[in-house]
Amino acid sequence: MHAKPLRHWLTIAAVAISLSPLAQAADYVGGDEITVLQGFKPGGGSDALAQLVQPRLSEILGVDFVNEYMPGATGAVAWTRLAKQSPNDGSTISITNTPMLMTNYIMNDAITYKTDEMTPIANVVTDPGIVVVSADSPYQTIEDLFAAAEQSPGTVTIGNSGVGGDDFFTTILLEQAKGLSFKKVPFQGDGPSATAAMGGKIDASFNNVGNVYGQVESGNLRALAVFAEKRLTSLPDVPTMKEKGVDVVAGSSRGYSAPADIPAEARQQLIEAFQTLAKDPDFQAQAEKRAMNLDVVTGDDYRAMIDKMESDYREIWDSVKDQVGR
């Protein structure tokens, strides 16, 4: 009675393995296998990106990708490993989430890696920031929310995904730009923050489009504004903060980085692979289906993006660190 299901299971496993892309001729200088360190648990946002990107990248480069999940300290365990203990021959890379990548060590001295100990390869997606309220919230527009905060400073409750996350900093940027003061309520991730807004437990949640898109579409949440350069094609009726006179563009980005000083040829091959990937129409269509906002920035430009973020966020943190925690 045991043999049958077990045999079926083995057959399925065997089929699954045989279906996975076989290694092609190894022309990548970093070897025929690339280990991807993931700083978060399987099934999270980083993993979703990995499952979308890596099978295609695997065909382009002719290598196999092996995911190694090492969650802990909001990604810092994996990124410390990348910067300090990984071979710099191009055989190990990591999914790097910004701004968390830098806010981790800006805020905590005990986290010792730095972004200059890494070789940024390519940013792939940027999930723009968004302001959402519950469907029955009295705030119909972003101006209503501003007015409420102006009337009674420090009482309008704004959920974020945690101290140090992008939403936390976006709230501070908005406060500084508008001279407002909100009550910032941290949650353990974007999901709980959105759920609290949905239940009317907090006045608004500063979140990311990809996390709340389904809830906004179905009417459980109302989007008041997005922190993007232009209106999003997926949410054409939602104004940008720029339109409202607030020059804040922010979001959470995910890309790939390698340890410092990897062979120039390996770096170039990886960068070119991402550039090829970005042009793939099937990849673009799949990303859109998953509400992933593609923002492919490669090589030196990704380095510049990371450096700018580092100095920006260091400045914000220095200006507010004494108030946090009251």
Next chain:
Amino acid sequence: MDSSLVMIGLTNVISVNNIACILGGTLLGLFVGAMPGLSATMALALLLPLTFSFDPATGLSMLASLYVGASYGGSIAAILLRTPGTPSAAATVLDGFPLSQQGKAGQALGISLFASFFGGLMSGIALLTAAPLLGTLVLEFGPVELFAIAVLGITIIGSLAQGSVISGLLSGGLGLLLSTVGMDLTTGTPRMTFGQINLFAGIDFTVALIGLFSVPQALTLIENSHRGGKVASRITDRLMPRWRTIKQLMPNILRSSGIGIVVGLIPGTGGDTASWFAYNEAKRFARDKSRFGKGEIAGVAAPEAANNAVVGGALIPTIALGIPGSSSTAILLGALMVQGILPGPNLLTDYGDVTYTLIWAVILANIALLVVGLAFTKMSVSVTRIPDGFIACAILTLCIIGAFAINNSLFDVGLMLGFGLFGYWMSKAGVSPAPMVIGLILGPVMETSFQQSMLIGNDSFGVFLESPIATVLLILALLSILQATPFFRWLRVPFKRRLKPD
């Protein structure tokens, strides 16, 4: 509810491929659950990448049945070896192992299997019929309400302190204290981490649980291995419980399943919490409380019905709203996302075919559990014929693998061994590790939700009285504390006198 989608789901599930996946998933779940150190969440995480190449319905069926299987499997090791196979089977140890020592391991395992089956089936039916209705209930539970639940849960420590209340409170307090290790939610400040970044995310309570329960048991087995004359090495009693026993346990099973469904619903609490709640309530409602902890079958049925009912309960908000009710369902939701299905309230409508397949898979997995479980349990009982010394080594090996697999971190292995030595000392000193585990589970929930509540309520404790749910739960907590003190006995004294006029 769209009945055509329900039928599509059913017909999707009843294919050779999917049934094979469900049977395979259940068996794998039983195996993983039975191994101390490997938990359902971990097995889901490990299996997840394999299902990426499957069709969504097949992959989900397999993951769901694995979840169901593991929820029961944990009790096998808990009963036979005093080492909970999964965190949610920790409460089963209290009465399951004494039963096994009395030579009634078969009875305990049978009760556990049937309670799991009924709990799982009830939650599956709740999932099929009332998901949209119950799903909206989740939104009522914000930080304020979650804090009240955590407080109510902490009061269980009082009633679990077997023997000495002082040592029980010490153990519980220590658990709460250890749960504060890690980054402070509102300030981002690392507390008691000694600059060790592996501690930033706090102490994973699964790591602590493996150490506290399994390592001391392995050491005790080694200690006694040369003595010979093993007790309870043969199962002489029957596995299938008598109909009379099941009927007698039914109110308990129904109550525990209800607790499991509700606790599963609420994001932030799962099987580990539900089993303790159910155990505590079974004890509260029992006529003879003194038998608990010494081999009471009701003490096995309650946590096992509850932790399997959590599966359906936790899936309710997941499919109704796209909000995961537990860490395991968060992985299932991740599986949907990777398959290109965006989680949201449209899971029951736009992706109804996949979602109803998942629901039917949960129900069928419970039936598969009964069939596969009977055979698997009979087989696993043979573990007791292996000499203690070998078992001890196997337990230790599994502990190390399990602790490592949680975060792929060697640091966690060291932490687990540290907890193991401490747990060994505790068992020698007669201090129960159960309150400590509750402290570790509920401590972070309580602290986080308290800080959030204070922010939302502008630093006023009044915020807890403004929410009717929180108020009721906090009153229940107060009553629960008073019940553990002589207070009620004093109240009853005058009435008792009147009843006895002579």
